[in-house]
Structures are given as structure tokens and as C-alpha cells.
Amino acid sequence: MALVEIKNLHKSFGSNHVLRGIDFTVEQGEVVCVIGPSGSGKSTLLRCVNLLEQPQEGQVFVRGEDITDPDCHLDAARQQIGMVFQQFNLFPHLSALANCTVAQTTVLKRKPAEADRIARANLERVGLTEKVTAFPAQLSGGQQQRVAIARALSMDPALMLFDEPTSALDPELVGEVLTVMRKLALDGMTMLVVTHEMAFAREVADRVVFMDGGVIVEQGPPAEVIGNPSHERTRTFLRRVLDPTHVEPAS
Amino acid sequence: MSAPTNTDTVERKGLSPRQRAQRSRWIQYAVLVLLVLLAAFTADWGQIVSVFFEPEFIRSAFQDGLLNALVKTIEYTAGAFVIGLVGGTVLALMRLSSVGPYRWIATAYIEFFRGLPAIVVFIAFSLLPLAFEGLTIPWDPYGVVWLALGIVASAYMAEVIRAGIQAVPKGQVEAARSLGMPAGLATRKIVLPQAFRIVLPPLTNDLILLVKDSSLVFIIGVSADGYELTGFGRDLANTYSNLTPLVTAGFCYLIITLPLGVLVRRLEAKAARAR
Ligand SMILES: Nc1ncnc2c1ncn2[C@@H]1O[C@H](COP(=O)(O)OP(=O)(O)O)[C@@H](O)[C@H]1O
Ligand SMILES: [Mg+2]
Numbered sequence: 001m002a003l004v005e006i007k008n009l010h011k012s013f014g015s016n017h018v019l020r021g022i023d024f025t026v027e028q029g030e031v032v033c034v035i036g037p038s039g040s041g042k043s044t045l046l047r048c049v050n051l052l053e054q055p056q057e058g059q060v061f062v063r064g065e066d067i068t069d070p071d072c073h074l075d076a077a078r079q080q081i082g083m084v085f086q087q088f089n090l091f092p093h094l095s096a097l098a099n100c101t102v103a104q105t106t107v108l109k110r111k112p113a114e115a116d117r118i119a120r121a122n123l124e125r126v127g128l129t130e131k132v133t134a135f136p137a138q139l140s141g142g143q144q145q146r147v148a149i150a151r152a153l154s155m156d157p158a159l160m161l162f163d164e165p166t167s168a169l170d171p172e173l174v175g176e177v178l179t180v181m182r183k184l185a186l187d188g189m190t191m192l193v194v195t196h197e198m199a200f201a202r203e204v205a206d207r208v209v210f211m212d213g214g215v216i217v218e219q220g221p222p223a224e225v226i227g228n229p230s231h232e233r234t235r236t237f238l239r240r241v242l243d244p245t246h247v248e249p250a251s
Numbered sequence: 252m253s254a255p256t257n258t259d260t261v262e263r264k265g266l267s268p269r270q271r272a273q274r275s276r277w278i279q280y281a282v283l284v285l286l287v288l289l290a291a292f293t294a295d296w297g298q299i300v301s302v303f304f305e306p307e308f309i310r311s312a313f314q315d316g317l318l319n320a321l322v323k324t325i326e327y328t329a330g331a332f333v334i335g336l337v338g339g340t341v342l343a344l345m346r347l348s349s350v351g352p353y354r355w356i357a358t359a360y361i362e363f364f365r366g367l368p369a370i371v372v373f374i375a376f377s378l379l380p381l382a383f384e385g386l387t388i389p390w391d392p393y394g395v396v397w398l399a400l401g402i403v404a405s406a407y408m409a410e411v412i413r414a415g416i417q418a419v420p421k422g423q424v425e426a427a428r429s430l431g432m433p434a435g436l437a438t439r440k441i442v443l444p445q446a447f448r449i450v451l452p453p454l455t456n457d458l459i460l461l462v463k464d465s466s467l468v469f470i471i472g473v474s475a476d477g478y479e480l481t482g483f484g485r486d487l488a489n490t491y492s493n494l495t496p497l498v499t500a501g502f503c504y505l506i507i508t509l510p511l512g513v514l515v516r517r518l519e520a521k522a523a524r525a526r
Binding site for chain 2: 050052076078081085087089090092102103106148152
């Protein structure tokens with residue numbers, strides 16, 4: 001059984017038909033990178049996987065459970081799905097450690113000592129042992145994003161969603177976050193990553209999905225989709241991403 | 252007088268803008284000095300001091316329980332503030348509820364008590380025992396005072412708290428919900444702590460207003476040992492036919508409100524720096 005299975009997903013904001021029939025699965029242990037132009041619906045797709053957005057049509061199965069079913073225990077399903085946001089969304093009134101324990105103690109009902117131990121282990125995992133007592137405002141963007149990853153990991157999720165986790169970072173801070181994500185992938189975490197980091201996608205992803213205009217245009221191993229795309233739209237997009245200053249001879 | 256335009260300054264080569272500003276400042280100082288001198292020579296200072304600042308009456312105000320009245324003012328205000336805070340938070344959450352009737356009830360309550368002069372509420376409370384025979388509100392006189400002040404305060408504070416809740420970025424709730432927190436838990440653990448931080452300065456302003464509104468308590472008609480500062484000062488001023496006790500009580504308000512005002516400005520500056 002696939003960890004995530006999406007069937008004929010449609011999502012509109014008013015008259016803006018953003019997702020136009022997405023079918024797609026993520027297997028246990030797989031790392032899937034979603035690429036595509038801005039506004040193509042990548043974030044919306046990701047947010048439908050934990051139902052931060054309510055799709056109008058279609059189904060999302062997580063471990064075989066249809067989370068679009070109105071009677072689904074959504075909060076229970078969300079515990080299994082960690083999410084990392086572009087803008088980090090750390091809780092500014094809580095320390096790094098408390099960011100990682102607050103949901104453990106309140107949602108999972110873990111004992112404070114146990115939550116503390118798990119949180120520290122995850123902060124160590126993202127290389128922030130020294131920063132457990134720091135508040136988000138005292139941390140750099142890269143450190144904040146790593147705390148956000150540790151916060152999600154502290155819930156022991158079966159799947160991690162990343163929505164352009166490095167897009168809000170200064171260039172010199174991108175590496176530290178990608179390193180953490182690469183380690184996570186090596187540890188066998190199932191990951192669905194929206195990213196513009198083509199080198200990361202090429203190296204870490206098991207599969208790359210190219211989206212444009214609310215549909216999946218093509219998907220496959222990174223060597224194919226990034227290295228040798230079969231669709232013109234993919235080629236145009238990659239040309240622009242990989243060589244932004246390039247001027248087409250025809251234009 | 253209209254402000255000089257560019258062409259004016261080119262035509263009139265007399266005074267530079269800096270010189271003109273200087274001259275205007277001198278004129279303002281001169282007028283001020285004149286007025287002060289006028290007041291100093293025309294007023295009967297002996298009379299003023301003996302009516303407003305008679306040391307004899309200041310002393311007897313302290314003996315007659317000024318401090319007790321100060322404590323009462325603080326107690327009345329503090330209790331009402333707590334009620335206002337709890338009630339205001341509940342009302343704010345009701346206003347933002349997805350359940351229509353909650354929204355309507357909260358909106359009606361807030362608009363009603365914000366639009367009404369506080370004194371009307373107090374008059375109503377003074378008449379309650381007449382209207383409902385045998386009605387007793389517990390913890391006399393605190394119960395009735397806290398209730399009357401708290402009802403008004405909660406309406407004001409609800410709007411402030413609602414604005415605070417709405418100022419918490421949407422991503423905070425999304426992050427909380429993505430961790431599996433139910434909506435109520437996310438509100439309690441994530442949204443409200445941040446909202447209260449945001450509204451700390453305006454809430455402190457509401458506290459200052461509340462200190463002053465507590466002066467309306469005398470309308471309810473509490474017994475003499477329940478007098479807060481205004482009731483106390485008025486009573487004594489009547490007795491002595493002299494305003495000194497009232498002025499003294501007035502200064503006691505400033506002892507409370509001025510530090511709170513400084514606190515508000517500090518909090519605002521801190522919030523501005525954090526932004
Ligand atoms: N909450 C929303 N309300 C209205 N429109 C939205 C909302 N979120 C996204 N959209 C629209 O959906 C489209 C796809 O957005 P998004 O999924 O963020 O694209 P991407 O992540 O690929 O850049 C855009 O046109 C955007 O304006
Ligand atoms: Mg996006």
C-alpha cells in the first residue's frame with residue numbers, strides 16, 4: 001500500500017482552478033521532489049496532503065485512510081505528517097526546545113521528560129544542540145528552519161512535507177538546511193519536497209514530479225525528468241531555472 | 252494665513268525660512284510669559300491655595316481613610332480588569348467563531364455596551380435592588396462593583412483582543428494544526444499567548460480607562476467604608492465645603508495612572524523594536 005495516494009484531485013480558489021486533476025502516489029521510504037513554475041499549484045498540492053486546503057473533488061489517502069472523508073480523524077492523520085513551511089512558522093513565544101515539545105505533550109500526551117528527551121535528540125539531529133534554549137528571534141533563518149524540521153520530526157511522522165524550505169533563506173544558509181534534509185533522506189524518511197534546488201532534487205530524489213498549470217506534466221527518475229525531459233514545457237522551465245540569464249537566440 | 256509657496260519665497264527676499272521660524276518661536280514664548288504674568292498678578296493665590304490645597308484638609312483626608320479609598324479603587328479596578336479580560340477573551344473568540352449565533356450575540360453585546368455611557372450601566376445597577384426585590388449580589392460591595400465595571404470593560408477589551416488574535420499570522424495556526432493540534436488547543440497554546448503579547452499596550456490603556464471608570468462606583472451607592480477615591484473625596488469635600496480632599500483624591504489617581512502610562516509607552520516602544 002502506498003503511503004500517500006492522491007486520486008483525481010481538484011482545487012479551486014473562487015474561479016481560479018488551481019489543481020486540475022492530480023493523480024499521484026508516494027511509496028514508503030520514497031523521496032519525491034516536486035518542481036514547476038511559480039503559481040503552478042505545488043504548494044496547494046502539498047497543503048492538500050495534510051488538508052490545510054480542502055479540495056473540491058478527489059481523494060487523498062494516507063496509509064489507506066481517506067483523509068478527505070468528513071468523518072476522518074484529521075488531527076490523528078496530521079500527527080503522521082510533518083510539514084516544513086517556506087516561512088518556518090516557528091512559534092515565536094516558545095524556545096526552540098518548547099517548539100519541539102508543545103505538540104508532543106499536548107497532542108501525543110507524552111510525559112514532559114520523555115518529550116524533552118525526544119526534542120533534544122531531534123535538535124541534535126539537525127545540529128542545534130547549543131540552541132535548545134534560544135528563541136526563534138535569536139536564530140538565523142537556517143537555524144530556524146532546522147528547528148522547524150526538528151519540531152516536525154519530534155512527532156515521529158511517517159511522512160515529511162517540505163514547501164520550498166530554502167526559498168526564504170540567504171544563499172549562504174541554504175546548504176545547512178539541505179544537508180539536514182539529505183541526512184533525513186538517507187535515514188529512510190519518506191519525503192515530499194517542493195523545491196527549486198535542482199542539484200538537491202537530482203541527487204536526493206528517487207522521483208521528480210514536474211507540475212505546470214495545475215497538472216502533473218511528467219514524472220520519473222531525476223536523470224530523466226531533469227537530465228533528459230521529454231516535454232517541451234519541462235525543458236523550457238529547466239532552461240530558465242538552470243540558466244536564468246540565458247537569452248534564447250530566437251527572442 | 253496660508254503657507255508661503257515657492258514663488259512667494261522667491262519674491263519676498265526678506266527673511267529666510269529659518270529666520271521666520273525663529274521669529275515665530277519668539278512670539279510664542281512672549282505670549283506665554285505674558286499670560287503667566289497676568290495669571291500670577293490677577294489671581295488671589297491665598298484663596299486658591301486655601302480652597303484647593305489646604306494642608307490642614309490634606310492631613311485630615313489621610314486621617315479619614317484616603318489610603319483605604321486608594322486601596323478600594325485598586326481592588327475595584329483589578330477585579331473588574333480580570334472579569335473584563337476573561338469576558339473579553341470569550342467575547343472575542345465568540346466574534347471569530349464559525350457558529351453564526353455566537354458571532355451575533357457577541358457583536359450585539361459589544362456594540363451595546365461600547366455605545367452606552369458607562370454611567371447608564373451604573374445607574375441601572377443602582378436600581379436593580381429596587382426592581383428585583385430581595386436581589387442580593389454576593390461579596391458586597393465587591394460583587395456588584397466588579398460586575399458593573401466588568402460588563403463595560405469586557406466589551407471594550409473584546410475588540411482589542413479580537414484585533415490581537417487576528418494579528419497573529421495565519422501560518423501559526425497552520426503550523427499548529429499540521430502538528431495535529433485540534434483548533435481549540437492551537438488557539439490556547441499558540442494563538443492566544445501571541446495575541447496577548449500584541450495587545451499588551453492597548454490593554455494597559457484599557458486598564459487606565461478602567462481606573463477612571465471606577466470613579467462611577469459612587470452612583471451604585473456603596474456604604475462609606477466601600478468608597479473609592481472619588482466617592483471619598485466628594486464626601487469629604489462636601490463635609491468641609493472645601494475642594495482640597497477631592498484634589499488630593501485626584502492626585503491619587505495620577506499615582507496609579509501615570510506609571511501605567513509610562514508602562515504603555517515602554518511596551519509600545521518594545522513592540523516597535525521587535526517589529
Ligand atoms: N489561499 C489562497 N487563496 C486564493 N488563491 C490562492 C490561495 N493559495 C494559492 N492561491 C492561488 O493558487 C495558485 C497556485 O498557488 P501555489 O499553489 O502557491 O503555487 P506554487 O506553490 O506552485 O507557486 C496561484 O494562482 C495562487 O494565487
Ligand atoms: Mg509555493
